[in-house]
Amino acid sequence: xxxxxxxxxxxxxxxxxxxxxxxxxxxxxxxxxxxxxxxxxxxxxxxxxxxxxxxxxxxxxxxxxxxxxxxxxxxxxxxxxxxxxxxxxxxxxxxxxxxxxxxxxxxxxxxxxxxxxxxxxxxxxxxxxxxxxxxxxxxxxxxxxxxxxxxxxxxxxxxxxxxxxxxxxxxxxxxxxxxxxxxxxxxxxxxxxxxxxxxxxxxxxxxxxxxxxxxxxxxxxxxxxxxxxxxxxxxxxxxx
Numbered sequence: 001x002x003x004x005x006x007x008x009x010x011x012x013x014x015x016x017x018x019x020x021x022x023x024x025x026x027x028x029x030x031x032x033x034x035x036x037x038x039x040x041x042x043x044x045x046x047x048x049x050x051x052x053x054x055x056x057x058x059x060x061x062x063x064x065x066x067x068x069x070x071x072x073x074x075x076x077x078x079x080x081x082x083x084x085x086x087x088x089x090x091x092x093x094x095x096x097x098x099x100x101x102x103x104x105x106x107x108x109x110x111x112x113x114x115x116x117x118x119x120x121x122x123x124x125x126x127x128x129x130x131x132x133x134x135x136x137x138x139x140x141x142x143x144x145x146x147x148x149x150x151x152x153x154x155x156x157x158x159x160x161x162x163x164x165x166x167x168x169x170x171x172x173x174x175x176x177x178x179x180x181x182x183x184x185x186x187x188x189x190x191x192x193x194x195x196x197x198x199x200x201x202x203x204x205x206x207x208x209x210x211x212x213x214x215x216x217x218x219x220x221x222x223x224x225x226x227x228x229x230x231x232x233x234x235x236x237x238x239x240x
Contacts, residue, residue, distance in 0.1 A: 028082035071136035103202030
């Protein structure tokens with residue numbers, strides 16, 4: 001009986017291997033942030049989506065995606081509903097509760113506002129402004145370092161853009177590429193400037209702590225993709 005119980009415990013600890021020995025991962029993602037992760041019809045697409053597919057194929061894992069709200073990602077990882085997260089930046093606070101692979105890309109955070117208000121705004125003095133960010137995002141962390149602003153939190157950036165256009169908020173913080181895409185799609189929106197911050201602005205893969213083998217597999221695969229030029233190819237494809 002003890003041998004059976006020990007064997008069952010070991011199988012439970014493996015977690016990401018099925019009964020055929022295949023390594024399988026459930027990936028948590030919030031597909032609301034083009035060009036990094038978004039939906040094309042019913043299919044997931046984007047830079048981070050393609051990166052993680054290439055990484056896991058290089059590392060010998062099969063995978064499935066789980067699309068969920070951004071603010072629920074870390075809770076889903078900690079409760080083991082998913083095995084890894086993509087589209088989430090490592091920060092000091094996040095590293096206290098989950099682990100991260102090496103970064104495979106970096107980005108800046110910028111502020112966008114209505115074109116007709118750009119001349120009246122000062123990137124160095126945002127006091128009293130209502131600024132929209134995604135709940136639980138790196139942009140929320142960055143905004144919390146900006147003094148005397150009024151954060152307005154959203155579950156997705158579609159709602160933030162609509163509120164900006166209807167002047168319910170004054171500005172939005174986004175990563176550079178999504179900001180540029182929104183500006184291209186909305187001529188009444190323009191970029192105010194880059195938010196100065198020493199908060200992490202890279203992309204890595206989040207995983208639970210003490211997953212040393214998985215972390216090594218993913219970090220090794222990141223190095224291979226970088227050496228093969230695949231990361232740069234995808235950056236060029238998505239104009240990152």
